[in-house]
Amino acid sequence: MxxxxxxxxxxxxxxxxxxxxxxxxxxxxxxxxxxxxxxxxxxxxxxxxxxxxxxxxxxxxxxxxxxxxxxxxTLKAPLPPLSGISVRDDLISLLDAMRKEAGQARTRCVMNIALGEADRYPRLMERFVKRAVEPRRQALRSVIERGVANGELRSDLDVDLAMALFSGAMMWHTKWGPPGDLPLDLAERVVDTVLLGLAGERATS
Structure with missing residues (x-):
């Protein structure tokens, strides 16, 4: 490697x-x-x-x-391939990658310990976010913006808030949710629930 x-x-x-x-x-x-x-x-x-x-x-x-x-x-898996056909499917792929990462106990432990000192090592956190977090954040933004552009999502959508709704729901489950393995359909459930309030004319017609 x-x-x-x-x-x-x-x-x-x-x-x-x-x-x-x-x-x-x-x-x-x-x-x-x-x-x-x-x-x-x-x-x-x-x-x-x-x-x-x-x-x-x-x-x-x-x-x-x-x-x-x-x-x-190295603990961050590569971004999943996105079909580009359905915003819903692409959102599920991105969020399911979060579920899979969170399901690895060693990864959770290492991340919690290392990033728990972010205030003492701001440069470390800044570089980690740029290298490992920002590409995923940008992928999520691109999918949501595509949905706004093609009518799958509301035209007046606050993209940043939508990103927070999707990623925040997943983070709640991965960090503070009930103990035990995360449900295999968690990403699908989160996406479908959030999309109820974000759907555009194309998705509801």
Whole structure:
């Protein structure tokens, strides 16, 4: 697994070891998942867990925050393919990706611990949002705007508020809902419920 470029400069001409990168990423996630916050996390601890030297890490990441951002980003699944045929179907695909991610206990644990220190590490949070959250946010916005344009959604729709309704409902279930596995049809139920108030003339005709 090759970690995508995070904007951190790496020395030219030095080959990258995918095996070493995976070990470093896994070690970072393991340590966080065991309860080590970002403030406690150290390059020394990561290197020891990964079985590499600190210089191996610094050749790839200039600092701890850059490494944590890359590690957290690997927990985010790729955006699902969207058919572009039905706004409803595309919304269900996007929201179901949230359900699947939230269903992984390790992912939830790591995210909660790492992002719980966002106030102390604003740059980390800013970069994580830009890298892992913003593409999903933009995909949701594009689908809703398409629905407004083609009449599936109301012409006077507040797009930002609609985004909050969809994602907020999913986040309530994934973070504060009843314990246990999330229902397989959760995304479909959320989308259909919200669409009752957002449907345009084309959808209701």
């Amino acid at each position: 090759t970690i995508q470029d995070s904007g951190t400069a790496r020395p030219a001409g030095r080959p990258r070891s995918e095996k070493a990168e995976k070990a470093i990423i896994d070690a970072t996630l393991d340590l966080i998942g065991e309860g080590m916050g970002v403030s406690e996390l150290s390059i020394e601890a990561i290197a020891s867990r990964a079985g590499v030297g600190k210089t191996t890490i610094y050749r790839r990441w200039s600092n701890k925050e850059d490494l944590v951002v890359d590690a957290l980003s």
